[in-house]
Amino acid sequence: MLGYIVRRILATIPVMGVVALFVFSLLYIAPGDPAAVIAGDQATPADVERIRQSLGLDRPFLVRFGEWFFRILQGDMGTSIFTNLPVWTMIRQRIEPTLSLMIVTLILAIVVAVPMGVVAAWKAGSWIDRLIMAFAVFGFSVPVFVVAYILAYVFALELEWLPVQGYTPLSEGLWPWLENLILPAIALGCVYIALIARITRATMLEVLSQDYIKTARAKGMGQSGILFIHALKNAAVPIVTVIGIGIAFLIGGAIVTESVFVIPGLGRLTIDAILRRDYPVIQGVVLLFSFVYVFVNLAVDVLYTLIDPRIRY
Amino acid sequence: MNAPALAAPAPQDLAVAPDLPDIFPAAKPRGRVWGFVRRHPAIAVGGALVLLMLLMALLAPYLWTVDPTTLATHRRTREPSAAYWFGTDMLGRDIYSRVLFGARVSLIVGFSVALLASLAGLVIGIVSGFIRWADAVIMRIMDGLMSIPPILLAVALMALTRGSVGNVILAITIAEVPRVARLVRGVVLSLREQPYVDAAVAAGTRTPMIMLRHILPNTLAPLTVQATYICASAMIIEAILSFIGAGVPPTVPSWGNIMAEGRALWQVKPYIVFIPAVFLSVTVLAVNLLGDGLRDALDPRMAKEV
Numbered sequence: 001m002l003g004y005i006v007r008r009i010l011a012t013i014p015v016m017g018v019v020a021l022f023v024f025s026l027l028y029i030a031p032g033d034p035a036a037v038i039a040g041d042q043a044t045p046a047d048v049e050r051i052r053q054s055l056g057l058d059r060p061f062l063v064r065f066g067e068w069f070f071r072i073l074q075g076d077m078g079t080s081i082f083t084n085l086p087v088w089t090m091i092r093q094r095i096e097p098t099l100s101l102m103i104v105t106l107i108l109a110i111v112v113a114v115p116m117g118v119v120a121a122w123k124a125g126s127w128i129d130r131l132i133m134a135f136a137v138f139g140f141s142v143p144v145f146v147v148a149y150i151l152a153y154v155f156a157l158e159l160e161w162l163p164v165q166g167y168t169p170l171s172e173g174l175w176p177w178l179e180n181l182i183l184p185a186i187a188l189g190c191v192y193i194a195l196i197a198r199i200t201r202a203t204m205l206e207v208l209s210q211d212y213i214k215t216a217r218a219k220g221m222g223q224s225g226i227l228f229i230h231a232l233k234n235a236a237v238p239i240v241t242v243i244g245i246g247i248a249f250l251i252g253g254a255i256v257t258e259s260v261f262v263i264p265g266l267g268r269l270t271i272d273a274i275l276r277r278d279y280p281v282i283q284g285v286v287l288l289f290s291f292v293y294v295f296v297n298l299a300v301d302v303l304y305t306l307i308d309p310r311i312r313y
Numbered sequence: 314m315n316a317p318a319l320a321a322p323a324p325q326d327l328a329v330a331p332d333l334p335d336i337f338p339a340a341k342p343r344g345r346v347w348g349f350v351r352r353h354p355a356i357a358v359g360g361a362l363v364l365l366m367l368l369m370a371l372l373a374p375y376l377w378t379v380d381p382t383t384l385a386t387h388r389r390t391r392e393p394s395a396a397y398w399f400g401t402d403m404l405g406r407d408i409y410s411r412v413l414f415g416a417r418v419s420l421i422v423g424f425s426v427a428l429l430a431s432l433a434g435l436v437i438g439i440v441s442g443f444i445r446w447a448d449a450v451i452m453r454i455m456d457g458l459m460s461i462p463p464i465l466l467a468v469a470l471m472a473l474t475r476g477s478v479g480n481v482i483l484a485i486t487i488a489e490v491p492r493v494a495r496l497v498r499g500v501v502l503s504l505r506e507q508p509y510v511d512a513a514v515a516a517g518t519r520t521p522m523i524m525l526r527h528i529l530p531n532t533l534a535p536l537t538v539q540a541t542y543i544c545a546s547a548m549i550i551e552a553i554l555s556f557i558g559a560g561v562p563p564t565v566p567s568w569g570n571i572m573a574e575g576r577a578l579w580q581v582k583p584y585i586v587f588i589p590a591v592f593l594s595v596t597v598l599a600v601n602l603l604g605d606g607l608r609d610a611l612d613p614r615m616a617k618e619v
Contacts, residue, residue: 014453014456014457015453015456015457015460016457016460017457018453018454018456018457018458019457019460019461021457022457022458022461023469026469026470026472026473027473137598137601137602137605138598140545140601141545141594141597141598141601142594142597142598143549143552143553143590143593143594143597144553145552145553145556145572145590146590146593146594149579149583149586149587149590150587150590153583153587157580157583164580247462248462248463249462251462251464251465252462252463252464252465252553253464255464255465255468255553255557256464256553256556256557259556259557260576270465270468271557271558271559273472274468274471274472274557274558274559275558275559277472279472282469282472285465286461286465286466286469289461289462289465290460290461290462290465293460293461293462294460297460
């Protein structure tokens with residue numbers, strides 16, 4: 001098992017290498033002179049020359065990649081072209097709202113979606129199953145910013161239950177913090193809930209047809225005991241895997257959700273960076289999110305080799 | 314219960330069974346269309362809606378629209394009325410016309426990405442599934458690309474180029490290809506173990522021929538299903554890109570652009586945001602329904618999975 005975990009961790013190295021190479025070469029696969037691309041349309045030749053030198057464009061590609069990668073490993077992501085602040089400082093200033101949003105969404109999605117999937121599987125074929133599955137199709141189809149606007153319109157503008165937009169740091173109290181995150185988290189969670197509910201239902205259906213479930217029923221075990229103790233525990237691995245993979249939806253959706261609810265997080269930073277063509281910032285954000293995604297999925301894989309005795313490599 | 318007993322004349326005190334045709338009236342020959350709708354409701358509903366959107370996009374100039382880019386400052390932000398069915402936006406442009414022409418962008422992007430990503434994924438997947446030494450390299454690259462969330466990948470690519478419909482298609486295609494390649498590779502790897510492939514190898518069939526004759530046809534069903542989902546996902550990503558200002562240029566009417574323009578005013582004029590939102594959601598829903606229907610129809614085994 002230890003061997004598997006070590007191999008699994010080693011396998012992420014080439015993946016992160018490819019990500020780093022891709023992120024680094026973003027600048028160079030664009031047609032034209034990268035320095036001119038960064039400088040934009042209104043740049044003077046002097047500006048272009050300054051950027052060219054700061055990027056070190058006169059040296060070979062692989063040498064530059066190596067140096068850049070080495071600096072990244074030391075935690076230096078470069079300097080923003082627009083603000084001249086270190087990229088890592090800018091990311092650190094914006095990370096709390098995004099992290100808060102993603103964690104609240106994650107908790108909300110798991111708490112809502114897993115019971116939904118369990119009930120749908122338990123009552124398979126009934127109206128409640130159909131209703132939950134119809135919701136899942138809608139959750140996949142209605143884009144996150146549409147859900148966001150509908151929620152903001154109904155619950156913030158019309159009913160005035162919750163704030164329309166903005167973010168309050170956690171340091172100013174739990175409720176003010178949560179109050180601003182409820183609507184964004186529901187909007188962002190929709191796709192995620194649909195995804196988790198569907199996989200939960202599918203795996204639960206498979207588990208519920210197993211012999212040990214019949215045995216549990218035969219020995220007179222209660223319905224909820226069967227569902228949550230025997231079945232859900234055995235269905236956990238695919239569900240947890242999908243929760244890990246679904247982080248990609250959370251990251252992509254967070255950019256848009258933050259934009260609708262005017263949350264000053266990494267999404268806002270990304271959008272500003274794109275509009276200003278602030279490449280070091282774009283590279284930093286993409287790298288960070290990809291690292292989080294790879295790391296979460298690595299953690300998920302390692303976790304269930306530890307908790308599920310059936311998995312032996 | 315046997316034939317002679319039935320053939321014997323019925324005793325008079327026994328009720329005689331009525332003629333069979335009375336109990337089971339001959340099934341009315343249903344139209345083939347209706348039969349199809351009954352068997353595959355998701356395909357029928359989804360397909361009909363997609364067709365409707367296609368027609369709407371194609372016939373946009375003839376559906377009582379005006380030039381969607383005409384500015385008219387004297388009639389800014391009019392509420393929906395008989396003259397302006399969906400109202401006008403901040404620059405006085407007719408939203409009804411913009412929404413109808415906007416369907417073109419969404420559909421072109423959705424279909425093009427589905428087609429291009431499927432083709433590229435198919436080639437990469439088959440090569441990777443068949444050629445051992447290439448597999449390791451290709452799959453590491455695909456794994457790397459897959460670990461960048463698709464929206465972020467498309468956003469990063471769009472930051473490189475000028476906004477245009479072609480670039481949006483290219484960026485989303487690159488973001489979607491790894492998933493298709495993985496799917497095709499998985500199918501190919503399982504097909505390679507099939508006896509008929511062994512038989513073909515034993516018979517001396519060349520590898521390209523095996524790929525073309527024996528592998529390719531069997532990947533088409535799962536690929537078609539995947540392509541519909543990619544189409545839906547591409548339309549959402551296009552709208553998101555345009556919405557955050559990294560998609561098609563603002564001069565082109567697209568649903569994402571209309572929503573982006575309505576954003577500043579959405580608390581007072583919510584219809585500017587909500588009307589394109591409804592069109593986008595219905596179209597994506599239709600394509601997803603089509604995908605679910607195709608999945609159930611083409612491969613019943615896949616219906617159990619997500």
